[in-house]
Amino acid sequence: MPDTSTPAIHLGPEYDPALARGIEGGGGRLVPLDDAEAVVWSGGPDAFPDRLPDTVRWVQLPSAGIERWMAAGIVDHDRVWTSAAGAYAPSVAEHAVTLLLAGVRGLGEQVRATSWRKAEFDARVGTLRGATVAIIGAGGIGRAMIPLLGAFGADVLAVTRSGTSVPGAVETVAASRTGEIWSRADHFVIAAPATAETAHLVDAEVMARMKPTAWIVNIARGSLIDTDALVRALGDGTIGGAALDVTDPEPLPAGHPLWTLPNAIVTPHLANPSTGLRTLLADHVRANVERFAAGEPLLAVIGLERGY
């Protein structure tokens, strides 16, 4: 039977209206640290209390990456710690779909035009309706994209490490079979982590197998794409275009060809802008307070051994 109490939660290091609404909206009440069963922390590790009361059974940290918290020795075995992993997925998914739509519908060259070039642009306007979009690395962000793409009438082909079926995708392929998808999908969203295995995952050979109308969106890390090969593929029409929120090198230097190629769109790592951070963290806090109150497993529990 779930615990239906109203958990006593400390919000630190200072009051924040969005996070307070998240706590109260999730069924919690705000209390001083000494009375707390849980702590929601919106600051960095430096101001974190040296010692938490024994009554504190859960701490919610504000960042998705917790390297600094681990390095400071703050995360312990005495209670459950949760990060903000996944909290920012809705913003990144929105940005990725915006980039894909902008690319497929030709907005890159249209936005830069300074005269009415309707006849010239018309033939290059595509649609997501009926398209197959491959999401390479369908984790939290990729999964958040699926209902968005579905609303536009696109089918999703998901690639995950294990190949375990992703809900909402028409097909899920294991990462070891990624080679099969390059010629099958109409467009590609790169959302996989940067590892030795994924470096230059998209190279000249892979792009040669894509459809000449294919758009590539990258919201993961620049290193997953061979930038020089991409510039050549964009220039000679091997693919339709690329919309990149991350680049290699990053920041992309002034004068780089990606700034001016008509079929390239570059946004400067703004898929998760600071304007949205607090709101999305508040949603995450609300979900976790609801789970805490109900005695259910929390989201984004940190594994002390694995370090995230």
Next chain:
Amino acid sequence: MPDTSTPAIHLGPEYDPALARGIEGGGGRLVPLDDAEAVVWSGGPDAFPDRLPDTVRWVQLPSAGIERWMAAGIVDHDRVWTSAAGAYAPSVAEHAVTLLLAGVRGLGEQVRATSWRKAEFDARVGTLRGATVAIIGAGGIGRAMIPLLGAFGADVLAVTRSGTSVPGAVETVAASRTGEIWSRADHFVIAAPATAETAHLVDAEVMARMKPTAWIVNIARGSLIDTDALVRALGDGTIGGAALDVTDPEPLPAGHPLWTLPNAIVTPHLANPSTGLRTLLADHVRANVERFAAGEPLLAVIGLERGY
């Protein structure tokens, strides 16, 4: 009880694979004109048969506007005639949401940048998540937008002539009460017909009541916005921005300030590009063949008296 036969349909003036798939996918079979119960016509009025067999009970025309067909005296009282009204709504809705996302997330200025201006752009990146989007003129296009906006977590405030509740909108307001919405909604999509009543619907006074972060998308007709007032509102930050697929004057002349204002996006009337026409018409044909086979009312039936 529905008629479950396989209707005999003539496709003219020539074979088209997409339309043939639409007819057959809807349950029809292709026949010569003399054997036809229905005609699907993909050409203009000039090549239309002078006389149709008496067996033809329904004719599907390929365009949404049928002025030329009416002027040619082709549409008669002897059978049901349908237009393609509404068939192109999915493309226009996709374009409208693309423009709104591009605007709200700041893509206009980002796409035109030629260096990494992350810190400068970050504060101006918005989101549709939690936003209220007013659709002014929620007909077929507006209704097609509602599930798209919903997927991004936006609420829709619909404005229709009658004020009759629009499914999926959180609220529907009659056109006579449009004045109430300018200060309430976060963003605006103009989708109403161009009439004497809607000319300069969005003027200086209306924009002054909008939030300073509001984006206006226009996929209807340029005349609904007072262009000079819009240029001033964009320049002095009265509103967040404007993304326009239609302009006044149209085509927008080279050198017009809307081409270069950082918070303006202009696409040259490409919401319904020629690349998508045949596919969308085929979907419409399929839906109508299904209805014809089932003896149900057809979509976009032409009223000879009202002229559309």
